[in-house]
Amino acid sequence: MDVSKVPTTVARVFRGTCVHSTEQEALVILEDALLGVDSNGKISFVEKGQELENVSSKFGFNSLDVTQLTPHEFLMPGLVDTHIHAAQYSFAGTALDLPLREWLKTYTYPVESQYQDLKFARMVYTQVVKRTLRNDDFGQRALVGKVCMDRNGAYEDYKELGPQESVDYTIREIKDDVKLVKELFPDSETYTDVYDKHNLLTDKTIMAHGCYLSDEELDLFHRTGASLAHCPNSNISLCSGMLDVRKVLSHKVKLGLGTDVAGGTLPRCWMR
Incomplete structure (x- = not known):
């Protein structure tokens, strides 16, 4: 039996404004739309609101059970946090009174030392959403760690990734890091060149900060x-600097958003 053709029960139906993006248009606004979600959490349909009676008959739901959005509400696709440190999740939104290096020494390292306690580790990690993104949880300490593993060759971890997986590194977060990389890798023209020479800059790579x-x-x-x-x-919270987003987009570089928890004040953020 073809499982993809097995009908599912429509669990929720919403009526109101829906917003999404396509390859052709950056922003598509669907006013007075009907959006149905099946029992597996998948979108069953997106139809026009005035077709309510026909759609309810076709998909077998009661038109009186439709959730009506207010004029100030809209639905949009679920988004992805592209850079988060799971090991720092327990103190997200606190202890943001120091620059990055001092912040790591004062808050991050002591907390992460507690992961020797498996009970503590399970308590924290079970709160972090499972993800297909392989995030660099060692943050700034892994600045050049992975390329140092093989100074004369390529670090090939990315070759083991599945089609929906990525590797997440940190690059050019604070000015001191730029100086450090130049000292460690004098033969490389730039910070980015270090990663590229070790075959770490690929279409499976997500670099944080920049x-x-x-x-x-x-x-x-x-x-x-x-x-x-x-x-x-x-x-902003750690006074590291700020990415020039317009310059990034003008170079046609793919760009997402991340919380960098616990560097940020919130455990969730959006990706566009």
Whole structure:
């Protein structure tokens, strides 16, 4: 039996404004739309509101059970946090009074040392949403750690990824990091060049922050298909800097949003 053709029960139906994006249009607004969700959490249909009676008959739901959105509400696709540190989740939204390096030493490292206690680890990690994104939970400490694992060759972890998986690294978050990378890798032209020389800049790569990326580095991002995770909440909270989003988009580099928890003040954010 073809499971894809097995009918599912419509569990919820909403009527109101729906907003989404397509490959052709950045913003599509559907006014007075009907959106049905089946018992598996999948969208069953998107139809016009004036077709309510016909749609309810076709999909077998009671038109009186439709949830009507207010004029100030709208539905949009669920979005993805492109950069989050699961090990820091327990103190998200607190302890944001220090710059990044001091913040790590004062708050992050002591908390992460508690993960020797498996009970504590389970308590925290069960609260973090499961994701297909392989996030770099070591954050700033992994700045050049992965490329240092094989200074003369390629780090090939990305080759093991599935089609829906990515590898998440940190790049150019604070000015001191730029100086550090130059000292460790004097033969590389730029911070981004270090990753590229070790075959880490691919279409499966998401680089977080990028506050101080040059035009040349963004061109390299575009050529390799690598993406950037913009973390404004974290960058502002920890006074790290700010990504020039318009410049990134002008170089046609793929861009998402991340919380950088616990660097940011909220455990959830959006991706566009």
